[in-house]
Amino acid sequence: MIKSYKFIETTHSKLHKNVIAFFDRIENETGVYSSSFFDKDFYNKIVKHHPNILEEPLKKIHNELRTWLQKDRTDFCEKIRMSNDIKKICNREVVPTLLNNTPDKLKAIIKKLFYDLYVQVLSGDNVKNEYGSLQQHFEEFKSPNKIFKCPTCGLMPSKSKTERKDDYDHYLAKDKFPFSSVNFRNLVPICTDCNSSNVKGNRDVLKINGKRKIFYPFDETHTGIKVECQLNNDNDNVKEDDLDFSFEYTTDDNRNEEIESWKVIFKIDDRYKKRSKGKAQSWYQHYWQFISKPKYKGLDINLKKELYKDFCLTDPDIEFIKLPVIKAVEKSSFAKALLESKLYSMEFNH
Structure with missing residues (x-):
């Protein structure tokens, strides 16, 4: 990155945090599924309004995990947590879990769940009403980030907060690293050219560059190229x-x-x-x-x-x-x- 962004904590991050909190909760749960596994407001305002694309797959995941040994459940949940430490991943301190490396019984469920979290839930009316739209996030984000050219290439104009938002790039592609699909530290506004299929697209940024470190997009110690x-x-x-x-x-x-x-x-x-x-x-x-x-x-x-x-x-x-x-x-x-x-x-x- 030519320049890095300043990360702005907004209410939009609550979707991701509440989903991760669910996995933290069920790590040690061996009982039957319960709505008490969720934060009460999150369940009432978000989860129960998405019974098929959110609650049902989470229930299936819990029912599968509760049959595992405690060590295996903890290992799985820890992999989810590590897959969301984007800074350490960029520094090559931890390795995120690829979709292909998840257990076969869960692979299809996880793929669809985290895809739907970004495509349907994050953009759905309930999340918009509770946390705000992606456009509102962009406007809040761009206020302190006065970057006029794409910080990745420095060639294309970067949108102002009053324009329709830039593309949000999944720095770690969501079809390969699903667990960070709604993690805003993995969602980076970049220009259309950088995010195009013939440039970055959905390529695995950790694979195509060998074992080298990659820039963390929100590293405020980065002084520029x-x-x-x-x-x-x-x-x-x-x-x-x-x-x-x-x-x-x-x-x-x-x-x-x-x-x-x-x-x-x-x-x-x-x-x-x-x-x-x-x-x-x-x-x-x-x-x-x-x-x-x-x-x-x-x-x-x-x-x-x-x-x-x-x-x-x-x-x-x-x-x-x-x-x-x-x-x-x-x-x-x-x-x-x-x-x-x-x-x-x-x-x-x-």
């Missing part, structure tokens, strides 16, 4: 449509594992290369027009560059790689001459 760019084909045959850029990424606290994971999960290098190739000319033109303004005539060129940098850094909508790409062109010889000759020509013809 820095990027350097270079032009790879600066020669006398270079054409503006064929500019080839590459990127290097660093953090102040050497999060190299997380960076490598981020690059793989969100196909960062490929997306940045395509974006820079398509935008380099217009970005450099914007830069050129800025430093060529008559009001800056007579100013030292380095001061003009600093003014442009400050101008961009105060623009919340600037794309993450814009300044590094301009800097790479500035360092080049042939590409810079090519673009500037076209800009001179445009000004002359104008």
Whole structure:
């Protein structure tokens, strides 16, 4: 993640907390199913209004678990708890339980239960009335999180709290890691491109990056990623449509594992290369027009560059790689001459 979010505790988290509390309760229960296994308000206002998609599967799970040895029941419930410690999972301190690793008798029930929790219960009228809608959560969440570009890629605009919410990405895909399907520490607002099927989609982020750590989206100690760019084909045959850029990424606290994971999960290098190739000319033109303004005539060129940098850094909508790409062109010889000759020509013809 280029930037991390600040986690905001809202009433919406109560759905997840009450479901986990149910498993905490039945860990040591060997008696028959009872509505007393739930918080009273949660049962009366949520559970009993979803008898088929919520209460019935939870009842079936309890009836199965009560036949197990205590050690096995505790082990199962502990796996559920660990599967929801998203921070430790990202740090590779604990391993979440995959759906395929759950007992066969429970697999289908758990898959449907936690899918329905997100798709039907969380968006249902009873949860909306009691805890609020996902749109209301987004509005509360975005108030202190004034991030104007997608914090994952830094390319696409991030929605404001007054717009229809961004996509909520299941950082750990719900069809593979069902136990955190309504855990808001696993629900991350990101742009449509990052969440698309040809980028992250529902891929297993813990599998595709080997055993490296991954960024925890709500890690407030994360100070952000820095990027350097270079032009790879600066020669006398270079054409503006064929500019080839590459990127290097660093953090102040050497999060190299997380960076490598981020690059793989969100196909960062490929997306940045395509974006820079398509935008380099217009970005450099914007830069050129800025430093060529008559009001800056007579100013030292380095001061003009600093003014442009400050101008961009105060623009919340600037794309993450814009300044590094301009800097790479500035360092080049042939590409810079090519673009500037076209800009001179445009000004002359104008």
